[in-house]
Amino acid sequence: MGEKAARPLRADAERSVRAILEAAERVLSADPGASMEQIAAAAGVARTTIHRRFAHRQALIDALALSAARQLAAAVDDGRPDTAPPLVALHRITANVLEVKGAWAFALGVPADPESEAAALHEEIGRTCITVLERARADRLIAETADLLWARRVYYALLGETLHGNTDDADPDTLAARIVDTLLHGFGPRG
Amino acid sequence: MGEKAARPLRADAERSVRAILEAAERVLSADPGASMEQIAAAAGVARTTIHRRFAHRQALIDALALSAARQLAAAVDDGRPDTAPPLVALHRITANVLEVKGAWAFALGVPADPESEAAALHEEIGRTCITVLERARADRLIAETADLLWARRVYYALLGETLHGNTDDADPDTLAARIVDTLLHGFGPRG
DNA sequence: CCTAAACGCAACAGAGTTGATGCAGTTAAG
DNA sequence: CTTAACTGCATCAACTCTGTTGCGTTTAGG
The missing domain is CATH 1.10.10 (Arc Repressor Mutant, subunit A)
Structure with a gap:
């Protein structure tokens, strides 16, 4: 397929x-x-x-979306979401995804046909993301009561926002650290 | 003008x-x-x-962007950003903005000509946002060391993300509460 | 070296969009 | 009531984009 x-x-x-x-x-x-x-x-x-x-303009866009989805899936996999310590996985995945998503922003933003292979990849990536968050919760990095679906959406939003204002340090690791820190602690005073 | x-x-x-x-x-x-x-x-x-x-298609889009920017500015102002207690202002502004931004998503996403009145309004809104965050910091709701510019970007991103997955409770106050809570505390365990 | 694949170029038809104009009928407002 | 504004409709030219075809030339690969 x-x-x-x-x-x-x-x-x-x-x-x-x-x-x-x-x-x-x-x-x-x-x-x-x-x-x-x-x-x-x-x-x-x-x-x-x-x-x-x-053949069609749409065929080009579909191919673009598929190519990018594969690279994104590879970037996530490279972070060892199932085996690395949750905090390590979270950081590595974040840094990897920042790079891929920075290079393929349009392609990853295309609304994928639910039947397409690209959509299947994005779904699997979403499940993997939840898995990592669950492992983080098991390690007490995330509150027991946290809504993981909302947490994932916030995580996605932080990734997107980081890529918009791109006049930053541009060091993926620094940016990833800021994302993970914000996701876990927000901006309130540390207790 | x-x-x-x-x-x-x-x-x-x-x-x-x-x-x-x-x-x-x-x-x-x-x-x-x-x-x-x-x-x-x-x-x-x-x-x-x-x-x-x-006259032109662009003129329509400009008018649309300006109209929306004015409504957004009014929504922010209605939250009394300079006088209400920071947490109250933050909550009210968030709920107001959610409604306006939900109704004028496209118009508010148009890249505004830097010379336009719409751009000026967005700038002023941005300044107001920083003001509220500073007042929140003065009240110890936000850490002394927090980067307010990054905080504002995260706040914007949370607003945008909340509007995407719109199959929610749809109660603006509930959504606003979740946004403010996430902004201040993230998903880590509460101390 | 030789063949088939790949390419650039030119040209084409078809469809869709924009912006303008004239005119006749309707409606708000003094 | 009377006028000027407003609207719908039909029509127009000009332009852009898409997708296709044919042909001569270049290039990869056995």
Whole structure:
């Protein structure tokens, strides 16, 4: 389910596909309504070349969303959500996700077709996130009474907000530390 | 600066303008690239009528953004940010803003021209927000060491996140309470 | 080296959007 | 009541975007 293994693309063709996807991310994140022409120009490619690989505009966007979802899933997995100590996992995952989400902001914001592989990946990532929060709660890092679904939404929002005002230190680890700290303690005085 | 007081519109014309602005919010929040035709249909008005009041598409969007910014500013002011006890002001402002932002999500998300009156309003709102946070800090509700600029961004993000998953209780006061609580304490165990 | 894949370029039709105009009918307001 | 404002409707030109096709050229890969 997903990509057809039809014929392995020639090396130069594969490079073109990558260039197109990366250009699409750049252009569409600046203007979601940008034309195929603009994307092609940014990719250093003729517009017809895009249509050769992606029949419809939507097909390009779907491919973009899928590619980004896979990278995000890999970033989460790299944080060892099931085995590392919860606080360590939380920090690593946060730093990883910040990098991926910074590079693929548009692609990850596309409303995914519920049937798509991308949607399935996002669902699994969401479940993994809850798992980490549960493990953190078991370690008394999170209150017993906390609403984990709300906690996850807040966590997502903190990630998104951190990426918007990007004139920061830009060190992913520093930013991740701030996110985790805010998530766990808020801004009240420490007791 | 802002609206021309040229001629007071006739009563029915003013109703049309309102209908157009409200329809534009509905339609554009669902699809930012929607056509004038769709907006006109949603407003129960001919497309040419829109063009009579708003020369360009951009003029309509600007007017929409300005209208929403004014309502938002009024919502903040209604919370008595300078005089009410910080916690009360924070709660009231949050509940007010939730309602306004829920009704004008698209209009408030439009990137405002730095020269525009809307941008000035948003800046002033931002300053007011910092003021409330400072007063909260003076009352020991917020840690001395807290970064208020980051706190404000988190506050904005919590507002936005609360509005996305709108299948909630929908009671603004309950939602506001959760936002303020999360902002001040996060999800860690209470001391 | 040789073939098939891949590319750029040019051109095309079809659809959709924008903004403007003229006109005839309706409605608010003095 | 009378006028001026307002509206709907039909129509127009100009533009943009999409998706497709054909052709000559370049390039990867066996």
